[in-house]
Amino acid sequence: MCVNLVSCKFAGEHFTEEFAKVNRFQKVPAIDDNGFVLRESVAILKYLTVKYKLADHWYPSDFERQIRVDEYLHWQHFNTRLNAAMIFRSIVLDPQTTGKPINWKRIEYFKGELSKTVEHLEKAFLQEGPYLCNQPEISICDILGACELMQLNAVHGEQLYESNEAVRKWLERVKKDLSPHFDEGHKIVYRAREVFDRMKGKL
Template sequence: MSLRVYYDLMSQPSRAVYLFLKVANIPFESCTVKLRDGEHFEEAFTKINPFQKVPVIDDAGFKLTESVAILRYLVRSRNVADHWYSSDLQLQAKVDEYLEWQHLNTRLFCAMYFRHKFLEPMMFNRPVEEKKVARFQKEMEKCLEVIENIWLDHGKKDFITGPNISVADLLACCELEQPGMAGYDVFQKHPIIGAYRERVRKATEPHYEEAHKIVRIVTHKFLGVPRDSKL
């Protein structure tokens, strides 16, 4: 098998790439990298990705990092449905619009809330810095309002860029899942986003929950949410 994919399903961008590969039925060899054990800092992985991050792909010797670049490459190099990243230049540009916006919005604030509310206190056995958490929560909630009111047009749009699912929706939902492990249920607190997540889940069945199995396990273990709950 020519395509190797290095990932950890605790990583939001890893989940987006993994989910796309599964839904688009693209064969690949799974190469898991345990972030919690620091495997991404080991010499063997650093040779694969000097940035020491996941996901990474190795397509018959061609290595590529960064989830957005990976998704674009996979769409262009494999035979996948056009709705994922349309060949129509204007529709494609609308997907790109979200992909550029999300770096300093959905990705940044959902990740930083999770990191400071849950990840760092757990990993380093130290108390939560409540002021820092409150700051990131405030910014995250502003971002969630933008998603509801602008990207989803107050619930009038089915998906980020219109009536059809695209790679933008995979990246969005995988980021929106992350705060749940730190006790902030995005989908319950923001019903428009909750309904949107259900459409994405339905469009990617049965792979959505498979990609989020670690999220569900961690949420169950640390927050007491039933393991079979889809949050």
């Protein structure tokens, strides 16, 4: 499998001319698989699982199970992804890039929305199974859901989801299933937490 995964760091590598050749939107993630370029995480995960015939549980071939996975993949954009990302962005990224003080009113709004999201995860997506979409095994939607919530760990926001026992246990299963790659993939989140800890002393 010859896949060139293009990533960036806090240094702004995604704004370089080289990266723009892969993704004109200058956003991450992006993938260049022997000239076939994709610029969106859901599409990338589907592409990799189908083209390279990965284990069926990642993106089930069974029609109804697959549609259940797709249901979450569409829902998460304006729920898990939006709310977790906006809390992380408002506390960590925006103050560094704009120089403006943290907008705590905005953060409280997204915390409220995230609380609803966590409840939906429990009651709609974890009601009948150990993994999202009530799947018996881990799938690509678990990867996306876990990664979005992990952003909160960078700002000591674990309590925003860990207070929900079903969601906490689900995330523990995902971490275990993806070990040791889970921690490797979240090094930036762990580093961001160190940055936030330093920022707290200046707030």
